[in-house]
Amino acid sequence: MNTPIPTRxxxxxxxxxxxxxxxxxxxxxxxHLSEYLPEHWQGRAWVSGFTGSAGTxxxxxxxxxxxxxxxxxxxxxxxxxxxxxxxxKLRVPHTPEHLQWLASELHRGDVVAxxxxxxxxxxRRQMETLxxxxxxxLRTDLDLPGEIWTERPALPRSPxxxxxxxxxxxxxxxxxxxxxxxxxxxxxxxxxxxxxxDIAWITNLRGSDVPCNPVFLxxxxxxxxxxxxxxxxxxxxxxxxxxxxxxxxxxVADYATVTDVLTGLPAESALLLDxxxxxxxxxxxxxxxxxxxxxxxxxxxxxxxxGPAELDHIREVMRRDGAALARAFREIGQQLDEGKPxxxxxxxxxxxxxxxxxxxxVGESFDTIAGYQANGAMPHYRATPESHSPLxxxxxxxxxxxxxxxxxxxxxxxxxxxxxxxxxQRRDATLVxxxxxxLSRARFPKGASGPQLDALARAPLWAAGCDYGHGTGHGxxxxxxxxxxxxxxxxxxxxxxxxALEPGMISSIEPGLYKPDRHGIRHENLAVVVxxxxxxxxxxxxxxxxxxxPFDRQVLDIALLSHDERAWLDDYHATVRAAIAPLLxxxxxxxxxxxxxxxxx
Numbered sequence: 001m002n003t004p005i006p007t008r009x010x011x012x013x014x015x016x017x018x019x020x021x022x023x024x025x026x027x028x029x030x031x032h033l034s035e036y037l038p039e040h041w042q043g044r045a046w047v048s049g050f051t052g053s054a055g056t057x058x059x060x061x062x063x064x065x066x067x068x069x070x071x072x073x074x075x076x077x078x079x080x081x082x083x084x085x086x087x088x089k090l091r092v093p094h095t096p097e098h099l100q101w102l103a104s105e106l107h108r109g110d111v112v113a114x115x116x117x118x119x120x121x122x123x124r125r126q127m128e129t130l131x132x133x134x135x136x137x138l139r140t141d142l143d144l145p146g147e148i149w150t151e152r153p154a155l156p157r158s159p160x161x162x163x164x165x166x167x168x169x170x171x172x173x174x175x176x177x178x179x180x181x182x183x184x185x186x187x188x189x190x191x192x193x194x195x196x197x198d199i200a201w202i203t204n205l206r207g208s209d210v211p212c213n214p215v216f217l218x219x220x221x222x223x224x225x226x227x228x229x230x231x232x233x234x235x236x237x238x239x240x241x242x243x244x245x246x247x248x249x250x251x252v253a254d255y256a257t258v259t260d261v262l263t264g265l266p267a268e269s270a271l272l273l274d275x276x277x278x279x280x281x282x283x284x285x286x287x288x289x290x291x292x293x294x295x296x297x298x299x300x301x302x303x304x305x306x307g308p309a310e311l312d313h314i315r316e317v318m319r320r321d322g323a324a325l326a327r328a329f330r331e332i333g334q335q336l337d338e339g340k341p342x343x344x345x346x347x348x349x350x351x352x353x354x355x356x357x358x359x360x361x362v363g364e365s366f367d368t369i370a371g372y373q374a375n376g377a378m379p380h381y382r383a384t385p386e387s388h389s390p391l392x393x394x395x396x397x398x399x400x401x402x403x404x405x406x407x408x409x410x411x412x413x414x415x416x417x418x419x420x421x422x423x424x425q426r427r428d429a430t431l432v433x434x435x436x437x438x439l440s441r442a443r444f445p446k447g448a449s450g451p452q453l454d455a456l457a458r459a460p461l462w463a464a465g466c467d468y469g470h471g472t473g474h475g476x477x478x479x480x481x482x483x484x485x486x487x488x489x490x491x492x493x494x495x496x497x498x499x500a501l502e503p504g505m506i507s508s509i510e511p512g513l514y515k516p517d518r519h520g521i522r523h524e525n526l527a528v529v530v531x532x533x534x535x536x537x538x539x540x541x542x543x544x545x546x547x548x549x550p551f552d553r554q555v556l557d558i559a560l561l562s563h564d565e566r567a568w569l570d571d572y573h574a575t576v577r578a579a580i581a582p583l584l585x586x587x588x589x590x591x592x593x594x595x596x597x598x599x600x601x
Contacts, residue, residue, distance in 0.1 A: 002151075005049045006081035009064055011148040014187035016059070022110035022136075024144050026057040029118035031279050032120060032196045032217070034368075035483055039153040041118065043145035046152075050079045050562070052380060054096050057085070060105060067098040070469040071379040074516065075171040078387075091469070097426030099130055110133030116140030116280035121273075124280050146443050155210040155255075160216050160236045162244070164478065167360075169206045169309040173248045175202050176228060182298035183224050188272035190265065190330035191222040193297055195277045197296035197481045201303040203230060203250065205241075206479065211369035212366045213481050214404055217281045219282070227251055231258040259285035265291075274300075288440050300486055303478070305504035310478050311528060313407030314506070314546060317360070320528075321403055321410045322548035322576065323583035324354035325402045329416060332397075336418055342391045344370040347399060357402045365402035365409050365482040372397050372418075379470055379512065394419035396429075396519050396555060402482055406514045411482050411508055419425060425521075426557040432521045433556060434460035435511035437568050439472065439489070439543070440525065443532050446539040449498040450489035450507070457489075457511040466513055473507040476526055501541060505529045509543070523551065548576045550595035558599060570598045 005012075022362030026048075030041035034055060045051050048066050049057075052075055055068035065088040068076050076087045089095055095237055096104065102112070112131060119127075119140055128138050146152065165171060179202060183191050193199055197214035200206055207216025218232035227249045234242075234252055242252055253261065253431075259282060265271065274297045282294040286292065306314065328351045335342055347370035355361050371381040372389045376398035383389070391397065397418055404412035415429055433455040442456055450473060455462075457472045476482055486499045489507055501507075510524035527543035534540070550573055559568070577596035584592055 005047075005085070005124060008047050008061070008148065009059065009084045012060065012144060015144045015147050016061075016113070019113065019142055019144070020111055021113045021139070021142070021144065022107075023058060023105070023112045025061045025098075025102075025112065025114040026059070026145055027118055028053065028055055028118075029094070029113070029279075031117045032194050033118075033120055033277055033279065034196055034210060034213070034215075035481070036213055036218070038156050038209055042262050043115075043118075043149065046149060047145055048080065048085045049083050050085070051075050052076065058098055058416060059104055065098070066295040067101075067103070068220045074378045075381070076521060077292065087105055099127065103130055103134055106131065106134040106136045110134075112136055113139045113142045113144055115146065116284070117143070117282075119279055119280050121275040121283050123276075124378055125275075128204075130548040141277065152318050155217065155233075157233060157236060158208040159238075160205050160207045160232065160241070161381060162241055163200075163204045163206050164406070165204070167313060169307060169313075170204075171248075172250070175204070175299070176222065178302055179222060179298050180224055181314065183222070184274055186272055186293050186295055187270055188293045189224050189269045191224075191298075192262070192278060192282070193222070193272075193273075193299070194279065195297060195300070197484065198277075198297050198299040199230070200305070200480060201478075203245070203301050207236070208363075212404070214479060217255060219255070221258070221261060221348070225404065229253050229261060229262075231255050240319055247578045254560060255462040258282065258508060262286050296486065303480070304475055305502055306478055306483065306506060306528065307504065310408070310509040311504070314478070314528075317403075317405045318546050318548045319579050319583060320358040320360070320405070321355065321412070322580045324358050324403075325351070325401075325412070325414070325549045325590075326580065326584060326592050327588050328354040329399075329414070329505070329548040330588055332416065333591075334587070335389060336393050344372055344375065344388045344391070345385065345399070347391070348383065348401075351399065351401050358403075358405070360406040362404040362406060364481070365404045365411060369400035369413075370397065371400075371520060373519055374517050376522075377514040378520065379514065379522070391418060394421075396421055396425055396521070398520055398522060399600060400447075400522065400524065404479060405478060407481055409477050409482055410547070411476055411496050411524065411526060412549060413510060413522045414549060414551065415521060415523065415555045416552050421555060422596060423557070425519055426555060427560065428466075428515070428519070429521045429523075429555040429558045430560040431460050431464055431466065432511050433551065433569075434514050434525050434561065434565060436509055436523045436525065437565050438528060439509050439511075440545055441541050441543075441568060442563075443542050444501070445537070446541055447500045448541070449500055450487055451492040451496070451498060453501075454489050454491050457509065461511065462484065468512040468514060470512065472511055473509050476506045476508060478506075501529045503531050503541065504531050507543075545575075548590065550576055552595065566599050574600070 052072040400413040439457040471490030475484035512522035525547035532542035573596040
């Protein structure tokens with residue numbers, strides 16, 4: 001039965017009273033601390049009705065709040081209306097963060113509950129310290145949403161397949177050897193991983209347990225001098241694949257037995273784990289006699305640096321992806337010119353169909369964002385059958401989309417002018433493009449980090465008194481998660497780690513500008529860090545743009561571009577045309593030729 005949100009909230013409060021709990025925290029998390037969650041762990045969405053990918057719910061006897069950031073304000077206000085939940089805006093001046101708010105509401109003796117299978121070790125420590133200061137106590141042995149979620153979906157059981165070595169490029173035996181080398185340096189006898197993209201990368205396996213992310217539910221335990229155990233559903237692998245894994249020293253065990261195996265670790269073992277990537281429920285099974293070595297998963301940094309063979313595959317994927325988008329964008333424009341009715345949902349359909357026709361296409365890397373006019377001002381807007389806009393032969397259409405291919409992962413945002421656009425829209429689109437160009441052309445010393453470069457993309461917007469509320473760039477996986485660490489390009493955060501950008505790291509470059517109820521602008525390319533030159537001041541790095549798709553100059557005010565910026569755009573369009581023209585013909589090739597023509601003086 002699909003019970004109303006207020007009924008679910010009432011049931012949660014009843015469960016809290018039964019257990020003597022004063023506050024219940026429901027984060028957006030699962031035992032693997034993934035960004036996108038299988039339905040089984042979407043408790044926050046089920047309880048509150050808010051379906052955005054980021055947010056935290058806190059429920060007390062008198063208040064139910066949903067904390068999320070500016071990407072989701074409009075969506076949250078719409079979805080929370082009439083539910084009994086209040087939107088609590090994150091990173092807004094004079095508004096407390098969720099833990100600060102909770103601390104102000106607590107009394108001595110209060111109990112706060114959060115399910116231990118959705119809370120990392122590092123967060124538990126932070127919360128325990130905060131609660132102790134107010135005489136309160138944390139319980140992680142209760143899953144209160146789970147107790148009342150009678151229609152809870154089962155765990156996904158999708159098949160696991162092998163990422164063929166022709167595409168994976170490096171055998172899993174070599175990857176395990178590289179991880180073990182790092183383990184040895186840290187003095188670890190064992191290494192536990194729960195992060196799904198790390199596990200998929202190490203094992204050269206892929207799945208579909210998480211929407212848009214080619215990963216599968218699993219934990220991995222690596223011994224420094226013996227074998228490796230992959231904890232997942234045995235029925236998800238065929239006998240031939242199990243045998244090939246065994247030949248590389250990997251034994252397959254049932255997903256639920258990971259805590260039993262951890263409990264049996266030899267005394268005086270040294271277990272390497274990342275406290276920000278392992279949840280309490282798993283960690284609590286580790287015997288006290290086992291020494292914990294806490295550090296980032298070595299594989300996170302290793303997989304972030306793509307090798308030459310991987311980059312060759314990615315460059316070919318970018319050609320195919322660019323050709324697909326040229327076809328889709330041409331089709332959108334043609335159908336509008338012919339007076340055919342189109343909606344944001346049709347944009348999703350056309351883009352998906354064009355990509356699906358490409359060799360090696362597996363699926364989307366995230367749900368396509370097709371935001372027309374004011375809808376584009378919501379950075380993570382998603383059209384649904386219940387709520388979407390028709391397109392008209394005027395104004396701006398923002399399309400943020402991506403594909404998963406055997407040879408790589410894509411993520412691109414383009415603005416299309418569907419007809420006449422305003423001077424304000426052209427100005428805003430040009431300011432954002434100036435920021436993209438500035439960062440794309442950057443030269444920076446080896447050792448520089450994303451937060452040190454972030455201001456380059458914002459400077460043209462700042463000069464006009466504008467800004468945007470999200471990061472400028474995120475790492476991208478190789479036929480893996482579209483959002484990947486450890487690097488990122490975003491404003492500096494107090495206490496945040498500065499991860500140096502290294503050759504082979506792929507990042508998005510995606511500045512934006514959003515004006516609620518009017519329009520939103522975002523331009524996005526993927527770029528790889530490459531070696532630039534050596535000077536008396538050391539080694540310098542640069543970005544090589546990977547994405548191959550023209551910008552619609554009808555959305556731009558060319559007069560606002562400097563000579564160097566025009567030259568960059570002309571050079572980029574010449575590169576795009578040379579790369580993808582051989583994959584197109586007829587009307588598609590004519591569309592590409594027109595959009596890649598030089599700007600002129």
